[in-house]
Every structure is written in C-alpha cells, then in structure tokens.
Amino acid sequence: MKLKLTKPVMFFDLETTGTNILHDRIVEMSMIKVYPDGHEEERTIRINPGMHIPEEASSIHHIFDEDVADKPAFKQVATQLAKSFEGCDIAGFNSNKFDIPMLAEEFARAGVDFDFSRPRFIDVQTIFHKKEQRTLTAAYRFYCDKELEGAHSANADTRATYEVLMAQLDRYDDLPNDMEQLSAYSSQNNNVDIMGRMIYDDQHREVINFGKYKGVLVTEVLKKDPGYFSWIQQGDFPSDMKRIMMAIKLRMR
Numbered sequence: 001m002k003l004k005l006t007k008p009v010m011f012f013d014l015e016t017t018g019t020n021i022l023h024d025r026i027v028e029m030s031m032i033k034v035y036p037d038g039h040e041e042e043r044t045i046r047i048n049p050g051m052h053i054p055e056e057a058s059s060i061h062h063i064f065d066e067d068v069a070d071k072p073a074f075k076q077v078a079t080q081l082a083k084s085f086e087g088c089d090i091a092g093f094n095s096n097k098f099d100i101p102m103l104a105e106e107f108a109r110a111g112v113d114f115d116f117s118r119p120r121f122i123d124v125q126t127i128f129h130k131k132e133q134r135t136l137t138a139a140y141r142f143y144c145d146k147e148l149e150g151a152h153s154a155n156a157d158t159r160a161t162y163e164v165l166m167a168q169l170d171r172y173d174d175l176p177n178d179m180e181q182l183s184a185y186s187s188q189n190n191n192v193d194i195m196g197r198m199i200y201d202d203q204h205r206e207v208i209n210f211g212k213y214k215g216v217l218v219t220e221v222l223k224k225d226p227g228y229f230s231w232i233q234q235g236d237f238p239s240d241m242k243r244i245m246m247a248i249k250l251r252m253r
Contacts, residue, residue: 001169004177005036009122010088011165013158014099015061017053021102021195022236025049026074027063030154031084032162043084044155046071061152078110085114089179091122093136093161096187101194101238108239116194116240120183124165127186131172136160143167193241206248218248 003009011032018024030044046063048071058064092099100121107114128139140148140160144167150156169177176182192198192206198218199209206218213221213228221228232245 001166001177002038003034003166003169005034005089005179007179008033008035008088009091009179010034010085011091011158011162012095012099012103013092013154013161014102015057015063015152015154016102017049017051017057019098021098021105021238024102025051026102026106027053027057027068028061028154029081030158032158033084033088034162042155042159044158045077047074047077048072049074061154074106075110078107078112082107082112082114085119089120089122089183091124091161091165093128093139093157093164094123094125096121096123096126096191097195104194104240105238120179121187122165122179122182123186124161124168126188127168127175127182128164130185131168136164139164143171193238193244195238195241197237197241198244206244218245219252222249222252 011034013030014026015028016024016026026047027049028044028046031042033041035041046068048068050073053063053065053068090100100116104114104116124139125136128134132139132142134142136157137148137151140146140163143164144160148156148160151160169175176185189196189209190200192200197208197210198206201207201217208214208216208218208221213225229245229249233242
C-alpha cells in the first residue's frame with residue numbers, strides 16, 4: 001500500500017550513547033524521506049558525541065569511540081538536518097517517547113530553533129502496541145514475514161519501521177492512511193511539550209502530567225507555588241518544557 005501523503009514524511013531512527021535525553025548524545029542517525037509521489041531519499045550519518053560511548057550502548061548498536069572519532073559533531077550538521085526535516089511529518093518506532101525528544105534536545109544544544117509543533121508525529125510502536133503488543137523485531141516478523149537483519153543499526157531499524165507501517169496499513173482496514181489521523185492514533189496523550197510532562201485537558205488547558213501536581217492546571221500550580229517555576233527552569237528538564245513553561249508564565253501576566 002502506498003502512503004497517502006500531502007507532504008513528505010521523514011522516518012528516522014537514532015543510535016545514542018544512552019537513554020537520558022539531557023545527558024546522552026546521538027552517535028548515528030538514519031533517515032528515509034518519503035515524498036507524496038512515492039519516491040524516497042535515504043541517508044545515514046554518524047556523529048561524534050563528544051563523549052565516551054559506554055560499553056553497554058556499544059554492545060547494542062556496535063558503534064565504538066573509534067568509529068566516530070573523525071565524524072562531525074552534531075552542531076556541525078544541525079542546520080542541515082533541520083532543513084531536511086523542514087516541512088515534513090515525522091515517523092519512527094518509539095519516536096514520541098525517545099527519538100523526537102532526543103533530537104529536539106540536540107537541536108536546542110546546537111542553537112537550532114526547530115519548531116516541533118508543526119509536524120505530525122506517527123509512532124509506529126504505539127500503533128503496534130495498540131494492535132499486537134510486541135517489539136520492532138517481532139513487529140517486522142509479524143507484519144512483513146521477514147527476520148530483521150542488523151537490528152539496532154539505525155538504517156536497518158529505520159527501513160523496518162517504514163515497512164512495518166505500510167504493512168500495518170495493509171492489514172488493518174480501520175487504520176487511516178492519513179498523516180493527521182495516524183498521528184492522532186499513534187499518540188498516547190495530547191502533549192503540550194514533546195516529552196508529555198504537560199498535556200492538554202478536554203478544554204485545551206495545560207495540565208501537569210507528572211509528580212505531586214499531576215492532573216493540576218499549570219496556571220494553578222504557578223499561582224499557588226511560585227517556587228515550582230524556578231524548580232523547572234533550574235532543574236534537569238528538557239529545554240522545550242522550560243520554554244513552554246516560560247511562555248505560560250508570561251501569558252499569565
């Protein structure tokens with residue numbers, strides 16, 4: 001089945017030094033840009049993270065310090081990458097929870113202001129979990145009837161993700177072949193920030209989605225606990241969450 005696209009969709013996958021989006025870094029990035037006419041552009045790049053790649057991470061993706069020693073830093077390729085993603089919807093496997101927040105944080109560190117509110121996000125893992133409850137390797141076997149060779153390499157995982165989504169569309173008659181509806185279906189919450197630390201309620205008001213104030217309106221928290229704002233701004237939180245919290249506070253004046 002061919003995807004029904006009104007603009008390009010960028011499938012991508014990251015290999016990183018770890019899973020902490022604030023402290024870890026990207027070491028490999030693979031992208032498949034699919035255009036409305038069906039043609040594709042595929043690219044994989046390696047990135048010097050500027051830090052040691054822990055052995056636990058290397059054991060998964062098989063990328064070691066020496067493999068990226070002569071590669072560019074993310075800051076050197078950030079502007080080019082942002083242009084590649086510009087005007088695209090974004091798809092991945094577990095991308096809403098990890099890859100997109102990680103990419104957003106890397107852009108922020110590089111000083112590149114990419115607007116993640118514009119693309120629609122299609123998380124193939126969420127679709128899979130809602131339908132079958134498995135991993136990417138199992139999803140590839142289940143939907144495509146093939147074994148995933150080279151699992152945990154960015155390119156193999158990206159290609160598998162793209163093929164799994166097309167197979168999901170073939171399998172499920174009730175799954176919409178439309179980026180707007182796929183984005184809604186593959187979202188767990190109506191997130192305000194990328195990580196979903198704040199979500200919108202049914203009146204489109206921002207609500208805290210973690211910690212002791214979970215379920216409370218952001219504006220109420222900021223009014224009754226002024227120190228909460230400083231705690232967020234000075235704490236170990238993603239930059240886009242801090243930016244949105246600042247915008248809400250300024251809006252309250």
